[in-house]
Amino acid sequence: MKSVFIGCGAYLPQRSLSNAELAKTVDTSDEWIVARTGISNRHIAADGELTSDLAYNAAVEALAAAGMAATELDLIVLATATPDETFPATATTVQARLGVAGIPAFDVQAVCSGFIYALAVADNFIKAGQARNVLVIGAETFSRILDWEDRTTCVLFGDGAGAVVLRAEATNGDAGTAQRGIMSTHLHADGRHHDMLYVDGGPSSTGTAGFLRMRGKEVFRHAVGNLASVVGEALEANNLDADAIDWLVPHQANQRIIDHTVKKLKLPSEKVVLTVARHGNTSAASVPLALNEAVSDGRIKQGDVILMEAMGGGFTWGAVLARW
Numbered sequence: 001m002k003s004v005f006i007g008c009g010a011y012l013p014q015r016s017l018s019n020a021e022l023a024k025t026v027d028t029s030d031e032w033i034v035a036r037t038g039i040s041n042r043h044i045a046a047d048g049e050l051t052s053d054l055a056y057n058a059a060v061e062a063l064a065a066a067g068m069a070a071t072e073l074d075l076i077v078l079a080t081a082t083p084d085e086t087f088p089a090t091a092t093t094v095q096a097r098l099g100v101a102g103i104p105a106f107d108v109q110a111v112c113s114g115f116i117y118a119l120a121v122a123d124n125f126i127k128a129g130q131a132r133n134v135l136v137i138g139a140e141t142f143s144r145i146l147d148w149e150d151r152t153t154c155v156l157f158g159d160g161a162g163a164v165v166l167r168a169e170a171t172n173g174d175a176g177t178a179q180r181g182i183m184s185t186h187l188h189a190d191g192r193h194h195d196m197l198y199v200d201g202g203p204s205s206t207g208t209a210g211f212l213r214m215r216g217k218e219v220f221r222h223a224v225g226n227l228a229s230v231v232g233e234a235l236e237a238n239n240l241d242a243d244a245i246d247w248l249v250p251h252q253a254n255q256r257i258i259d260h261t262v263k264k265l266k267l268p269s270e271k272v273v274l275t276v277a278r279h280g281n282t283s284a285a286s287v288p289l290a291l292n293e294a295v296s297d298g299r300i301k302q303g304d305v306i307l308m309e310a311m312g313g314g315f316t317w318g319a320v321l322a323r324w
């Protein structure tokens with residue numbers, strides 16, 4: 001069995017927040033943020049708008065694009081580090097709104113690598129024959145865990161959601177899809193680096209939600225190294241050269257981190273999907289948001305080879321190589 005992408009969708013909260021607006025509340029500037037990160041704008045969820053709302057909207061769009069009724073799903077996996085509540089899983093809230101009681105639904109927590117982890121989990125359910133139609137969502141409201149007085153972090157992140165629908169196809173099937181789908185997934189973590197990127201709260205430690213804390217320079221250095229290594233691993237596992245990649249869909253944390261990966265792969269910049277300037281870092285939502293944009297505007301076409309990668313707190317990192 002192969003996990004074939006049959007639809008995707010996304011949702012961004014209506015309110016956008018520019019660098020110039022941010023500069024009115026913290027000591028920063030558009031020039032500094034653009035030069036160091038490539039970010040110009042981010043979206044911020046409205047009061048009362050929850051991660052599950054963003055996720056639900058992206059899911060509905062993905063199901064419509066797939067031409068699939070929610071009742072055909074047999075698994076929901078939702079990646080988030082900003083769940084509505086400590087429990088239940090945000091995936092179950094989305095499930096209830098989709099009206100598909102009974103099927104398994106759970107969250108995956110790997111911060112910015114969450115969507116890559118969730119895709120790997122879904123792919124393994126499909127390959128094991130335990131699911132046929134899977135909804136995979138990445139959704140975040142990082143605006144709720146930012147210290148809006150800390151200019152070193154609050155300028156970097158935004159809110160959003162993206163979703164894909166995967167369908168099991170027999171690799172020897174006659175639907176013309178045998179060559180499509182996820183080729184391989186590659187996941188890593190190294191918990192020794194907890195203090196470089198974490199939230200200083202939680203139900204078991206402080207009893208509060210806490211705020212995101214980061215040692216930016218160290219995170220940058222690790223991100224560049226880990227991403228270079230995992231994209232190499234994904235290509236090697238499939239006996240492919242970087243030339244085989246039609247589209248790189250990277251985690252949109254920072255333009256300069258993406259530039260390093262592009263340089264390592266020697267990819268022409270036209271093959272890279274970029275949304276970081278407009279969305280900032282939306283954590284687990286960033287890869288599916290970028291994917292959805294390039295599929296919707298016709299850049300990614302059926303049969304294209306796409307390489308997705310991400311790195312996040314933990315540290316966690318990973319890559320998925322797939323044929324769209």
Ligand code: COA
Pocket residue numbers: 027028029032033036037112151152153155214215216217218219220223253254257281311312313
């Ligand atoms: N506006 C203006 N100045 C700022 C600022 C801001 N928003 N944030 C930090 N600065 C200042 C610092 O205080 C420091 O000032 P000082 O020299 O007077 O002490 C100066 O800018 C340089 O700070 P530094 O942290 O060394 O900058 P940097 O070049 O490392 O860039 C990041 C900072 C955060 C942009 C960069 O480290 C980075 O992108 N890291 C990766 C972050 C990331 O992507 N995390 C998520 C991964 S999933």
